[in-house]
Amino acid sequence: MTASRITTIGFDADDTLWQNxxxxxxxxxxxxxxxxxxxxxxxxxxxxxxxxxxxxxxxxxxxxxxxxxxxxxxxxxxxxxxxxxxxxxxxxxxxxxxxHPVEILPHARETVEALSRDFRLVLITKGDLLHQERKLAQSGLGDFFDAVEIVSDKTAATYRSVFARHGTGADEALMTGNSLRSDVIPALEAGGFGVHVPSRIEWALEAAKEPADHPRYSSLPDLGALPDLVERLGSTPTPSAVQPAAR
The missing domain is CATH 1.10.150.240 (Putative phosphatase; domain 2)
Structure with missing residues:
Protein backbone atom coordinates (compact mmCIF):
# COMPACT_ATOMS: atom_id res chain seq x y z
CA MET A 1 0.00 0.00 0.00
CA THR A 2 1.40 3.37 -1.02
CA ALA A 3 2.26 5.45 2.03
CA SER A 4 0.58 8.84 2.21
CA ARG A 5 -0.72 11.24 4.78
CA ILE A 6 -4.50 10.99 5.07
CA THR A 7 -6.29 14.14 6.17
CA THR A 8 -9.84 13.48 4.96
CA ILE A 9 -12.11 10.43 5.06
CA GLY A 10 -15.19 10.13 2.89
CA PHE A 11 -18.11 7.87 3.75
CA ASP A 12 -20.87 6.56 1.56
CA ALA A 13 -24.29 6.52 3.26
CA ASP A 14 -26.70 3.88 1.93
CA ASP A 15 -25.65 0.33 2.89
CA THR A 16 -22.45 1.70 4.40
CA LEU A 17 -23.79 3.66 7.37
CA TRP A 18 -27.42 2.55 7.28
CA GLN A 19 -29.59 -0.14 5.71
CA ASN A 20 -31.00 0.58 2.27
CA HIS A 100 -39.08 3.90 6.65
CA PRO A 101 -37.08 4.54 9.86
CA VAL A 102 -33.31 4.65 9.47
CA GLU A 103 -31.53 1.48 10.61
CA ILE A 104 -27.89 2.17 11.46
CA LEU A 105 -25.54 -0.64 10.44
CA PRO A 106 -23.20 -2.33 12.95
CA HIS A 107 -20.05 -0.39 13.89
CA ALA A 108 -21.14 2.72 11.95
CA ARG A 109 -21.63 5.08 14.87
CA GLU A 110 -18.53 4.18 16.86
CA THR A 111 -16.34 4.23 13.75
CA VAL A 112 -17.54 7.62 12.54
CA GLU A 113 -17.29 9.07 16.04
CA ALA A 114 -13.75 7.76 16.57
CA LEU A 115 -12.41 8.98 13.23
CA SER A 116 -14.07 12.39 13.57
CA ARG A 117 -11.68 13.21 16.44
CA ASP A 118 -8.63 13.26 14.17
CA PHE A 119 -9.81 13.59 10.59
CA ARG A 120 -12.07 15.70 8.45
CA LEU A 121 -15.09 13.54 7.57
CA VAL A 122 -17.21 14.05 4.46
CA LEU A 123 -20.44 12.21 3.70
CA ILE A 124 -20.68 11.62 -0.06
CA THR A 125 -23.87 9.97 -1.24
CA LYS A 126 -26.13 9.64 -4.25
CA GLY A 127 -29.91 9.77 -4.28
CA ASP A 128 -32.81 12.11 -3.73
CA LEU A 129 -31.76 15.28 -1.88
CA LEU A 130 -34.68 15.49 0.54
CA HIS A 131 -34.67 11.78 1.31
CA GLN A 132 -30.93 11.66 2.01
CA GLU A 133 -31.11 14.77 4.17
CA ARG A 134 -33.96 13.20 6.14
CA LYS A 135 -32.07 9.95 6.65
CA LEU A 136 -28.95 11.75 7.81
CA ALA A 137 -30.97 13.78 10.32
CA GLN A 138 -32.70 10.64 11.64
CA SER A 139 -29.43 8.73 11.88
CA GLY A 140 -27.97 11.05 14.50
CA LEU A 141 -24.61 10.93 12.69
CA GLY A 142 -24.73 14.37 11.12
CA ASP A 143 -22.71 16.14 13.82
CA PHE A 144 -19.69 13.93 13.11
CA PHE A 145 -19.36 15.17 9.53
CA ASP A 146 -17.64 18.37 8.49
CA ALA A 147 -19.36 18.38 5.12
CA VAL A 148 -22.17 16.58 3.31
CA GLU A 149 -22.27 16.16 -0.47
CA ILE A 150 -25.37 14.67 -2.13
CA VAL A 151 -24.34 14.14 -5.74
CA SER A 152 -26.03 12.97 -8.93
CA ASP A 153 -23.30 10.40 -9.59
CA LYS A 154 -19.89 9.40 -8.27
CA THR A 155 -17.01 9.75 -10.70
CA ALA A 156 -13.30 10.47 -10.39
CA ALA A 157 -14.09 14.13 -11.17
CA THR A 158 -16.67 14.15 -8.36
CA TYR A 159 -14.13 12.95 -5.81
CA ARG A 160 -11.42 15.31 -7.00
CA SER A 161 -13.84 18.22 -6.66
CA VAL A 162 -15.26 17.18 -3.27
CA PHE A 163 -11.91 16.48 -1.66
CA ALA A 164 -10.48 19.72 -3.03
CA ARG A 165 -13.35 21.69 -1.46
CA HIS A 166 -13.47 19.85 1.83
CA GLY A 167 -9.94 18.55 2.31
CA THR A 168 -6.38 18.73 1.08
CA GLY A 169 -6.98 16.96 -2.21
CA ALA A 170 -7.90 13.47 -3.34
CA ASP A 171 -4.36 12.12 -2.91
CA GLU A 172 -4.66 12.69 0.85
CA ALA A 173 -8.22 11.36 1.08
CA LEU A 174 -9.74 7.95 1.73
CA MET A 175 -13.19 6.95 0.51
CA THR A 176 -15.04 4.04 2.05
CA GLY A 177 -18.27 2.40 0.96
CA ASN A 178 -20.10 -0.74 -0.07
CA SER A 179 -20.02 -0.14 -3.82
CA LEU A 180 -16.93 -0.90 -5.89
CA ARG A 181 -18.39 0.92 -8.88
CA SER A 182 -19.39 4.12 -7.09
CA ASP A 183 -17.37 4.38 -3.88
CA VAL A 184 -14.06 2.68 -4.54
CA ILE A 185 -12.98 2.61 -8.18
CA PRO A 186 -13.61 6.29 -9.00
CA ALA A 187 -11.91 7.33 -5.74
CA LEU A 188 -8.85 5.32 -6.76
CA GLU A 189 -8.97 6.88 -10.22
CA ALA A 190 -9.00 10.31 -8.56
CA GLY A 191 -5.77 9.43 -6.76
CA GLY A 192 -7.18 8.63 -3.34
CA PHE A 193 -7.48 5.53 -1.20
CA GLY A 194 -10.50 3.29 -1.72
CA VAL A 195 -11.87 0.98 0.98
CA HIS A 196 -14.57 -1.55 0.15
CA VAL A 197 -16.90 -2.69 2.93
CA PRO A 198 -19.22 -5.19 1.18
CA SER A 199 -22.89 -5.12 2.05
CA ARG A 200 -25.06 -8.18 2.48
CA ILE A 201 -27.11 -7.31 -0.61
CA GLU A 202 -25.72 -5.59 -3.70
CA TRP A 203 -27.70 -3.77 -6.38
CA ALA A 204 -26.80 -5.25 -9.77
CA LEU A 205 -26.05 -1.83 -11.26
CA GLU A 206 -23.34 -1.23 -8.62
CA ALA A 207 -21.40 -4.42 -9.38
CA ALA A 208 -17.82 -4.10 -10.67
CA LYS A 209 -14.59 -6.05 -10.80
CA GLU A 210 -12.51 -5.78 -7.64
CA PRO A 211 -9.33 -3.70 -8.20
CA ALA A 212 -7.37 -6.14 -6.05
CA ASP A 213 -3.94 -5.20 -7.40
CA HIS A 214 -4.28 -1.45 -6.86
CA PRO A 215 -1.80 -0.25 -4.22
CA ARG A 216 -4.36 2.04 -2.60
CA TYR A 217 -7.22 -0.46 -2.45
CA SER A 218 -8.36 -2.30 0.68
CA SER A 219 -11.31 -4.49 1.58
CA LEU A 220 -12.69 -4.84 5.10
CA PRO A 221 -15.26 -7.19 6.62
CA ASP A 222 -17.05 -4.34 8.38
CA LEU A 223 -16.68 -0.67 9.31
CA GLY A 224 -15.34 -1.55 12.72
CA ALA A 225 -11.99 -2.40 11.11
CA LEU A 226 -11.60 1.00 9.45
CA PRO A 227 -9.81 2.92 12.27
CA ASP A 228 -7.12 0.23 12.50
CA LEU A 229 -6.67 0.30 8.73
CA VAL A 230 -6.23 4.07 8.73
CA GLU A 231 -3.61 3.69 11.43
CA ARG A 232 -1.81 0.98 9.48
CA LEU A 233 -1.67 3.22 6.44
CA GLY A 234 0.63 5.43 8.45
CA SER A 235 -1.63 8.47 8.35
CA THR A 236 -0.43 11.48 10.31
CA PRO A 237 -3.21 14.04 10.71
CA THR A 238 -2.07 17.64 11.04
CA PRO A 239 -3.79 20.45 12.94
CA SER A 240 -5.12 21.90 9.69
CA ALA A 241 -6.62 18.55 8.79
CA VAL A 242 -8.76 18.24 11.86
CA GLN A 243 -10.37 21.67 11.83
CA PRO A 244 -14.00 21.56 10.68
CA ALA A 245 -14.38 22.49 7.04
CA ALA A 246 -16.87 25.10 5.96
CA ARG A 247 -20.22 23.54 5.16
Whole structure:
Protein backbone atom coordinates (compact mmCIF):
# COMPACT_ATOMS: atom_id res chain seq x y z
CA MET A 1 0.00 0.00 0.00
CA THR A 2 1.40 3.37 -1.02
CA ALA A 3 2.26 5.45 2.03
CA SER A 4 0.58 8.84 2.21
CA ARG A 5 -0.72 11.24 4.78
CA ILE A 6 -4.50 10.99 5.07
CA THR A 7 -6.29 14.14 6.17
CA THR A 8 -9.84 13.48 4.96
CA ILE A 9 -12.11 10.43 5.06
CA GLY A 10 -15.19 10.13 2.89
CA PHE A 11 -18.11 7.87 3.75
CA ASP A 12 -20.87 6.56 1.56
CA ALA A 13 -24.29 6.52 3.26
CA ASP A 14 -26.70 3.88 1.93
CA ASP A 15 -25.65 0.33 2.89
CA THR A 16 -22.45 1.70 4.40
CA LEU A 17 -23.79 3.66 7.37
CA TRP A 18 -27.42 2.55 7.28
CA GLN A 19 -29.59 -0.14 5.71
CA ASN A 20 -31.00 0.58 2.27
CA UNK A 21 -30.92 -2.13 -0.41
CA UNK A 22 -32.87 -4.61 1.72
CA UNK A 23 -35.93 -2.32 1.52
CA UNK A 24 -35.63 -2.17 -2.26
CA UNK A 25 -35.51 -5.98 -2.42
CA UNK A 26 -38.62 -6.34 -0.28
CA UNK A 27 -40.49 -3.85 -2.44
CA UNK A 28 -39.29 -5.61 -5.58
CA UNK A 29 -40.65 -8.90 -4.25
CA UNK A 30 -44.03 -7.24 -3.73
CA UNK A 31 -43.82 -5.84 -7.26
CA UNK A 32 -43.39 -9.32 -8.72
CA UNK A 33 -46.26 -10.65 -6.62
CA UNK A 34 -48.60 -7.94 -7.90
CA UNK A 35 -47.74 -8.77 -11.51
CA UNK A 36 -47.36 -12.56 -11.28
CA UNK A 37 -50.39 -13.09 -13.55
CA UNK A 38 -48.63 -11.26 -16.39
CA UNK A 39 -45.04 -12.56 -16.35
CA UNK A 40 -42.68 -14.84 -14.38
CA UNK A 41 -40.75 -13.34 -11.49
CA UNK A 42 -37.35 -13.57 -13.20
CA UNK A 43 -38.66 -11.83 -16.30
CA UNK A 44 -40.23 -9.06 -14.24
CA UNK A 45 -37.01 -8.51 -12.32
CA UNK A 46 -34.99 -8.34 -15.53
CA UNK A 47 -37.42 -5.85 -17.06
CA UNK A 48 -37.37 -3.72 -13.92
CA UNK A 49 -33.58 -3.67 -13.83
CA UNK A 50 -33.50 -2.65 -17.50
CA UNK A 51 -35.93 0.19 -16.75
CA UNK A 52 -33.82 1.36 -13.82
CA UNK A 53 -30.69 1.37 -15.98
CA UNK A 54 -32.53 3.23 -18.73
CA UNK A 55 -34.02 5.81 -16.37
CA UNK A 56 -31.04 6.75 -14.20
CA UNK A 57 -30.15 9.61 -16.50
CA UNK A 58 -33.66 11.05 -16.23
CA UNK A 59 -34.69 10.22 -12.66
CA UNK A 60 -31.36 9.79 -10.90
CA UNK A 61 -30.75 7.35 -8.04
CA UNK A 62 -33.12 6.64 -5.18
CA UNK A 63 -36.64 5.62 -4.23
CA UNK A 64 -38.50 8.00 -6.53
CA UNK A 65 -36.72 6.79 -9.65
CA UNK A 66 -37.20 3.18 -8.54
CA UNK A 67 -40.93 3.74 -8.05
CA UNK A 68 -41.33 5.32 -11.47
CA UNK A 69 -39.39 2.43 -13.01
CA UNK A 70 -41.73 -0.07 -11.33
CA UNK A 71 -44.75 1.73 -12.74
CA UNK A 72 -43.20 1.95 -16.21
CA UNK A 73 -42.38 -1.76 -16.15
CA UNK A 74 -45.89 -2.64 -14.98
CA UNK A 75 -47.38 -0.73 -17.89
CA UNK A 76 -45.01 -2.39 -20.37
CA UNK A 77 -45.45 -6.01 -19.27
CA UNK A 78 -49.23 -5.70 -19.13
CA UNK A 79 -49.35 -3.83 -22.47
CA UNK A 80 -51.14 -0.98 -20.76
CA UNK A 81 -53.68 -3.16 -18.94
CA UNK A 82 -52.21 -2.85 -15.44
CA UNK A 83 -55.05 -2.27 -12.94
CA UNK A 84 -55.21 1.09 -11.21
CA UNK A 85 -55.07 -0.68 -7.84
CA UNK A 86 -51.63 -2.08 -8.74
CA UNK A 87 -50.34 1.39 -9.68
CA UNK A 88 -51.75 2.70 -6.42
CA UNK A 89 -50.03 -0.03 -4.41
CA UNK A 90 -46.70 0.61 -6.15
CA UNK A 91 -46.97 4.30 -5.29
CA UNK A 92 -47.78 3.34 -1.71
CA UNK A 93 -44.73 1.08 -1.59
CA UNK A 94 -42.56 3.97 -2.71
CA UNK A 95 -43.97 6.25 -0.02
CA UNK A 96 -43.42 3.53 2.59
CA UNK A 97 -39.76 3.28 1.58
CA UNK A 98 -39.35 7.05 1.91
CA UNK A 99 -40.93 6.97 5.36
CA HIS A 100 -39.08 3.90 6.65
CA PRO A 101 -37.08 4.54 9.86
CA VAL A 102 -33.31 4.65 9.47
CA GLU A 103 -31.53 1.48 10.61
CA ILE A 104 -27.89 2.17 11.46
CA LEU A 105 -25.54 -0.64 10.44
CA PRO A 106 -23.20 -2.33 12.95
CA HIS A 107 -20.05 -0.39 13.89
CA ALA A 108 -21.14 2.72 11.95
CA ARG A 109 -21.63 5.08 14.87
CA GLU A 110 -18.53 4.18 16.86
CA THR A 111 -16.34 4.23 13.75
CA VAL A 112 -17.54 7.62 12.54
CA GLU A 113 -17.29 9.07 16.04
CA ALA A 114 -13.75 7.76 16.57
CA LEU A 115 -12.41 8.98 13.23
CA SER A 116 -14.07 12.39 13.57
CA ARG A 117 -11.68 13.21 16.44
CA ASP A 118 -8.63 13.26 14.17
CA PHE A 119 -9.81 13.59 10.59
CA ARG A 120 -12.07 15.70 8.45
CA LEU A 121 -15.09 13.54 7.57
CA VAL A 122 -17.21 14.05 4.46
CA LEU A 123 -20.44 12.21 3.70
CA ILE A 124 -20.68 11.62 -0.06
CA THR A 125 -23.87 9.97 -1.24
CA LYS A 126 -26.13 9.64 -4.25
CA GLY A 127 -29.91 9.77 -4.28
CA ASP A 128 -32.81 12.11 -3.73
CA LEU A 129 -31.76 15.28 -1.88
CA LEU A 130 -34.68 15.49 0.54
CA HIS A 131 -34.67 11.78 1.31
CA GLN A 132 -30.93 11.66 2.01
CA GLU A 133 -31.11 14.77 4.17
CA ARG A 134 -33.96 13.20 6.14
CA LYS A 135 -32.07 9.95 6.65
CA LEU A 136 -28.95 11.75 7.81
CA ALA A 137 -30.97 13.78 10.32
CA GLN A 138 -32.70 10.64 11.64
CA SER A 139 -29.43 8.73 11.88
CA GLY A 140 -27.97 11.05 14.50
CA LEU A 141 -24.61 10.93 12.69
CA GLY A 142 -24.73 14.37 11.12
CA ASP A 143 -22.71 16.14 13.82
CA PHE A 144 -19.69 13.93 13.11
CA PHE A 145 -19.36 15.17 9.53
CA ASP A 146 -17.64 18.37 8.49
CA ALA A 147 -19.36 18.38 5.12
CA VAL A 148 -22.17 16.58 3.31
CA GLU A 149 -22.27 16.16 -0.47
CA ILE A 150 -25.37 14.67 -2.13
CA VAL A 151 -24.34 14.14 -5.74
CA SER A 152 -26.03 12.97 -8.93
CA ASP A 153 -23.30 10.40 -9.59
CA LYS A 154 -19.89 9.40 -8.27
CA THR A 155 -17.01 9.75 -10.70
CA ALA A 156 -13.30 10.47 -10.39
CA ALA A 157 -14.09 14.13 -11.17
CA THR A 158 -16.67 14.15 -8.36
CA TYR A 159 -14.13 12.95 -5.81
CA ARG A 160 -11.42 15.31 -7.00
CA SER A 161 -13.84 18.22 -6.66
CA VAL A 162 -15.26 17.18 -3.27
CA PHE A 163 -11.91 16.48 -1.66
CA ALA A 164 -10.48 19.72 -3.03
CA ARG A 165 -13.35 21.69 -1.46
CA HIS A 166 -13.47 19.85 1.83
CA GLY A 167 -9.94 18.55 2.31
CA THR A 168 -6.38 18.73 1.08
CA GLY A 169 -6.98 16.96 -2.21
CA ALA A 170 -7.90 13.47 -3.34
CA ASP A 171 -4.36 12.12 -2.91
CA GLU A 172 -4.66 12.69 0.85
CA ALA A 173 -8.22 11.36 1.08
CA LEU A 174 -9.74 7.95 1.73
CA MET A 175 -13.19 6.95 0.51
CA THR A 176 -15.04 4.04 2.05
CA GLY A 177 -18.27 2.40 0.96
CA ASN A 178 -20.10 -0.74 -0.07
CA SER A 179 -20.02 -0.14 -3.82
CA LEU A 180 -16.93 -0.90 -5.89
CA ARG A 181 -18.39 0.92 -8.88
CA SER A 182 -19.39 4.12 -7.09
CA ASP A 183 -17.37 4.38 -3.88
CA VAL A 184 -14.06 2.68 -4.54
CA ILE A 185 -12.98 2.61 -8.18
CA PRO A 186 -13.61 6.29 -9.00
CA ALA A 187 -11.91 7.33 -5.74
CA LEU A 188 -8.85 5.32 -6.76
CA GLU A 189 -8.97 6.88 -10.22
CA ALA A 190 -9.00 10.31 -8.56
CA GLY A 191 -5.77 9.43 -6.76
CA GLY A 192 -7.18 8.63 -3.34
CA PHE A 193 -7.48 5.53 -1.20
CA GLY A 194 -10.50 3.29 -1.72
CA VAL A 195 -11.87 0.98 0.98
CA HIS A 196 -14.57 -1.55 0.15
CA VAL A 197 -16.90 -2.69 2.93
CA PRO A 198 -19.22 -5.19 1.18
CA SER A 199 -22.89 -5.12 2.05
CA ARG A 200 -25.06 -8.18 2.48
CA ILE A 201 -27.11 -7.31 -0.61
CA GLU A 202 -25.72 -5.59 -3.70
CA TRP A 203 -27.70 -3.77 -6.38
CA ALA A 204 -26.80 -5.25 -9.77
CA LEU A 205 -26.05 -1.83 -11.26
CA GLU A 206 -23.34 -1.23 -8.62
CA ALA A 207 -21.40 -4.42 -9.38
CA ALA A 208 -17.82 -4.10 -10.67
CA LYS A 209 -14.59 -6.05 -10.80
CA GLU A 210 -12.51 -5.78 -7.64
CA PRO A 211 -9.33 -3.70 -8.20
CA ALA A 212 -7.37 -6.14 -6.05
CA ASP A 213 -3.94 -5.20 -7.40
CA HIS A 214 -4.28 -1.45 -6.86
CA PRO A 215 -1.80 -0.25 -4.22
CA ARG A 216 -4.36 2.04 -2.60
CA TYR A 217 -7.22 -0.46 -2.45
CA SER A 218 -8.36 -2.30 0.68
CA SER A 219 -11.31 -4.49 1.58
CA LEU A 220 -12.69 -4.84 5.10
CA PRO A 221 -15.26 -7.19 6.62
CA ASP A 222 -17.05 -4.34 8.38
CA LEU A 223 -16.68 -0.67 9.31
CA GLY A 224 -15.34 -1.55 12.72
CA ALA A 225 -11.99 -2.40 11.11
CA LEU A 226 -11.60 1.00 9.45
CA PRO A 227 -9.81 2.92 12.27
CA ASP A 228 -7.12 0.23 12.50
CA LEU A 229 -6.67 0.30 8.73
CA VAL A 230 -6.23 4.07 8.73
CA GLU A 231 -3.61 3.69 11.43
CA ARG A 232 -1.81 0.98 9.48
CA LEU A 233 -1.67 3.22 6.44
CA GLY A 234 0.63 5.43 8.45
CA SER A 235 -1.63 8.47 8.35
CA THR A 236 -0.43 11.48 10.31
CA PRO A 237 -3.21 14.04 10.71
CA THR A 238 -2.07 17.64 11.04
CA PRO A 239 -3.79 20.45 12.94
CA SER A 240 -5.12 21.90 9.69
CA ALA A 241 -6.62 18.55 8.79
CA VAL A 242 -8.76 18.24 11.86
CA GLN A 243 -10.37 21.67 11.83
CA PRO A 244 -14.00 21.56 10.68
CA ALA A 245 -14.38 22.49 7.04
CA ALA A 246 -16.87 25.10 5.96
CA ARG A 247 -20.22 23.54 5.16
Missing amino acids: EAYFRLTQERFTELLRDYAPSDHLQDRLLAAERRNIGAYGFGVKGFTLSMIETAIEVTEGRVPARVISELLGSGRAMLD
